[in-house]
Amino acid sequence: MNLESLPKYFSPKSMMPGAVPCGITSDTLTITDVMASLGLLTAKAAVGIELYLAKAGVLSSENIIAYIRQLAEQRAERHGALRKMEKGKRSKFLDTMARYVFRDYSLSAASLVTCSSCHGAKLIDAEVFTNKVTYPDGKPP
Structure with a gap:
């Protein structure tokens, strides 16, 4: 399983939690396998x-920040x-960072x-x- 395919398990295609799509084999990962x-x-x-x-939008970014x-x-x-640093400035700096x-x-x-x-x-x-500087004879001294 690739990490990139993980977000699709958080947006199921069916409203039934245990629904299994047709045509899958026994070696296909189930939602239970993925969550474990x-x-x-x-x-x-x-x-x-x-x-x-x-980053994938599954969790709120505020929690990880x-x-x-x-x-x-x-x-x-x-x-x-x-x-x-004084405490207030350090707190603001760390939040920004x-x-x-x-x-x-x-x-x-x-x-x-x-x-x-x-x-x-x-x-x-x-x-x-x-x-702009102009010289009387046209050349700088």
């Missing part, structure tokens, strides 16, 4: 699987620069993101100011 393997995977690598499921922030808060005491970590993980090279500078117009208007 997901439980084992969660026990071994909870952060990774929760990140992937939040809060977990990343909690991990960052626990490890912040190890770093001198973070220890020196946790959101960035999830956003960086969930975006791929194929993701389309609207530019915050041009808002998708692909053009930024800018005023250019140039100082």
Whole structure:
């Protein structure tokens, strides 16, 4: 089973939980097999699987962002620069960093993101100011 096929088990095609589609073989994974393997995977690598499921849209991204922030808060005491920050600024910084970590993980090279500078117009208007100096004989000294 590929990790990429996992989200389809969270959106069933039938309203009956035990419904089995026609034409499957006995060696096909059932929903019970998938959920058991997901439980084992969660026990071994909870952060990774929760990140992937939040990226796929199965879980809420706020839960994993809060977990990343909690991990960052626990490890912040190890770093001198973070220890020196006042508590309010450090909390805001760690929250921003946790959101960035999830956003960086969930975006791929194929993701389309609207530019915050041009808002998708692909053009930024800018005023250019140039100082021109003229010399009496046309040449600089």
